[in-house]
Amino acid sequence: MSKVKYYYDSETLSYRKIEKRKGRTFKYAFMFLLASALFGFVSFFLVSQYVKSPKERALVRELQHMQLQYELLNKKMDEAQSVLANVEERDNAIYRVYFEANPIPEEQRKAGFGGINRYKDLEGFDNSKLIIQTSRRMDVLQKQIIVQSRSLDEIAILAENKEKFLACIPAIQPVNTEDLTRMASGYGYRTDPFTKVRKFHFGMDFTAPRGTPIYAAGDGVVVRADNSASGYGNHIRIDHGYGYVSLYAHLYKYNVRANQRVKRGDLIGFVGSTGRSEAPHLHYEVFKDGDRINPINFYYGNLSPEEYGRLLEHAALENQSLD
Structure with missing residues (x-):
């Protein structure tokens, strides 16, 4: 049983019974539900923003x-x-x-x-x-x-x-310095030992005793080892590739044959005096693209700066060649 509520009426100076109205009750209930829903939504939003699951x-x-x-x-x-x-x-x-x-x-x-x-x-x-x-x-x-x-x-x-x-590249002196008697003649104009006429000498002459070892100046393939070229006597030609060919003339004998592949420093022959030669020596030439060039520029592989300096001095002397 619901409680009966009264209110005091100041005009009649008496208590009067509060009569309930259905419309007002529904209104209060709706407002309560709306407030609750709003509160719940705000609470959920705040919780979702600051409280993570x-x-x-x-x-x-x-x-x-x-x-x-x-x-x-x-x-x-x-x-x-x-x-x-x-x-x-x-x-x-x-x-x-x-x-x-x-x-x-x-x-x-x-x-x-x-x-x-x-x-x-x-x-x-x-x-x-x-x-x-x-x-x-x-x-x-x-x-x-x-x-x-x-x-x-x-x-x-x-x-x-x-x-x-x-x-x-032919980069070493083909005869060891300690085996040389002397560097007889360089690249350039020299006096011919037979005609005594001044003419161009296209190689370098290394004087050494007969039988002194001769070494390949660079890697390559022996393209010739014969005595069929005029004036050179027994001689060897090595094709080094890249346009370079080295020639070793007046040999006493060979230690290689044609078409043989050699490495720099390999023993290829021995000093002699065959062909157009006045005394035992090695006549050495270097070709680049078919042209004979000064071999003095190709000894950096086995000479010290002092030895190379002395070689330059001797090669510059305009003396008599040996071939």
Whole structure:
């Protein structure tokens, strides 16, 4: 049974019974429900903003971890970029210059990233800017590494060719200095020992006892080992490739045969005095692309600076040749 409520009427100076009205009761009930719903919505909004569910907290931690990993990745790319820039600088300024290759332009190292948007699928996320920036840096770095790798492959081939080239050039004196009696005559105008006429001497004459060893001045293939060339007597010609040929004349005997491959320093024959020769000696010539050139420029392989200096002095003397 519901309680009866009264109120005091000041006009009649008596208590009067409060009569309940159905409309007012419905109104109060509606307002209560509305207030409750509003309170609940506000409470839910505030709770959802400041109080995270376990799943949400796990997602937040995962997102923070991802951001940290991207930041660490960017730092590592900074370090890699610094190292790569140093390699690129050495590649252009040292390696490619040494092997006479053109430097690789900067635009070529980083080319291939214009045109269409490569990162459209990464747009629209909370961390899209970070992800796109990192992806772009990674692509550029990968491109640079590929270009640098190909450049080093090219340098390796050039180095191998350079090594072969340096091994093939006739770069040593064909008779050991300690075996020489003297350096009799150099490249240039000399007096002919038979006619006493001044004429051009196209080689260098090394005086040494008969039977003194003669060595190949560079790697190559023996193209001749015979005495069928006028004036040279027993002689050897070695084709070194790259347009270089060396000739060793007036030999006592051979230690090689035609078509034999030799290495620099191999024993190929012995000093003699065959052909048009006045005394035992080695007449030595160097050809480049078919033209005879001064052999004095090709002894850096086995002479000290002092020995080379003395050789230059003797070779410059305009004396009588031995052939």
